[in-house]
Amino acid sequence: MKLGFIGMGNMAKALAKGFIGSGAIEAAQVLAYAPNQEKLKTNALEIGFCPVASLKELAASADLLIMACKPYQIEGVLKEIGEDIKGKAIVSIAAGWDFTKYETVLPEGVRVQFVMPNTPAMVGEGVLLFEEKNTLTEEERAEVFRLFDSVGVVKELPTHLMEIGSAVCGCAPAFVDMMIEAYGDAAVKYGMKRADAYELISQMVLGSAKLQLQTGTHPGILKDNVCSPGGTTIRGVAALEEAGFRSACIYSVDAIMNR
Numbered sequence: 001m002k003l004g005f006i007g008m009g010n011m012a013k014a015l016a017k018g019f020i021g022s023g024a025i026e027a028a029q030v031l032a033y034a035p036n037q038e039k040l041k042t043n044a045l046e047i048g049f050c051p052v053a054s055l056k057e058l059a060a061s062a063d064l065l066i067m068a069c070k071p072y073q074i075e076g077v078l079k080e081i082g083e084d085i086k087g088k089a090i091v092s093i094a095a096g097w098d099f100t101k102y103e104t105v106l107p108e109g110v111r112v113q114f115v116m117p118n119t120p121a122m123v124g125e126g127v128l129l130f131e132e133k134n135t136l137t138e139e140e141r142a143e144v145f146r147l148f149d150s151v152g153v154v155k156e157l158p159t160h161l162m163e164i165g166s167a168v169c170g171c172a173p174a175f176v177d178m179m180i181e182a183y184g185d186a187a188v189k190y191g192m193k194r195a196d197a198y199e200l201i202s203q204m205v206l207g208s209a210k211l212q213l214q215t216g217t218h219p220g221i222l223k224d225n226v227c228s229p230g231g232t233t234i235r236g237v238a239a240l241e242e243a244g245f246r247s248a249c250i251y252s253v254d255a256i257m258n259r
């Protein structure tokens with residue numbers, strides 16, 4: 001099966017690197033097109049995929065296309081290659097372009113699957129949300145699951161949960177980064193070098209997440225386990241409650257969902 005990336009920006013590069021680097025697909029089976037051909041060729045040398053010179057050439061050569069351009073560019077792309085992709089399948093990672101939206105613009109006979117990835121896919125620790133509603137064949141879906149599994153954890157969600165899934169998996173890495181930065185500031189305030197602070201704090205976040213995932217323990221219990229009576233951690237917990245930490249987390253998601 002030949003895979004064709006429409007666009008080779010940050011997210012497409014992460015996916016292509018993961019797919020090829022993990023051995024899930026041979027580099028020779030991966031094609032990509034992007035308007036800036038110089039940049040595309042440089043990325044091709046680094047990642048190993050085959051650059052192609054036009055959208056039409058990509059559409060003709062690939063069996064399965066990954067729509068990885070910006071959401072506002074999709075209609076233009078479909079206008080250009082709509083006729084050439086009849087009978088083929090598209091896996092789209094563009095925010096907001098779910099199955100229902102594609103249905104309004106896709107030429108008849110083109111199969112589609114919406115997947116929402118997140119940036120930790122760049123290091124093989126992504127969350128890849130697959131919309132349940134799709135028109136891929138069973139074999140295509142299994143193949144796409146296998147490919148995306150190489151860059152993180154694949155999870156299928158019904159359409160009505162894709163937006164909240166995207167908020168807590170696609171947007172929230174920025175909030176965790178803010179938290180890492182803030183604890184970094186605190187560590188610097190008390191004398192630690194900034195580089196050391198980020199290294200230690202990021203490892204702490206990674207380790208805490210891994211402990212929760214591997215043990216399946218409720219996060220509240222993990223928190224309680226660290227809070228000895230009259231100890232230091234419970235004082236920090238109380239300070240976070242006073243500052244509205246939990247509400248701030250929930251409000252950040254409200255801000256996304258109520259846009």
Ligand SMILES: NC(=O)c1ccc[n+]([C@@H]2O[C@H](COP(=O)([O-])OP(=O)(O)OC[C@H]3O[C@@H](n4cnc5c(N)ncnc54)[C@H](OP(=O)(O)O)[C@@H]3O)[C@@H](O)[C@H]2O)c1
Nearest residue numbers: 006007008009010011034035036068069070071093094095
């Ligand atoms: N980054 C994220 O965290 C993230 C997370 C989830 C989903 N996504 C989705 O992933 C998609 C790409 O995001 P990104 O952050 O990777 O964007 P990006 O880095 O700006 O990449 C966009 C790519 O699209 C190419 N492009 C522009 N016009 C095109 C056209 N007419 N035909 C084909 N390719 C075209 C660009 O090529 P040139 O550079 O040559 O112009 C570039 O390679 C978006 O739809 C976004 O919603 C991103």
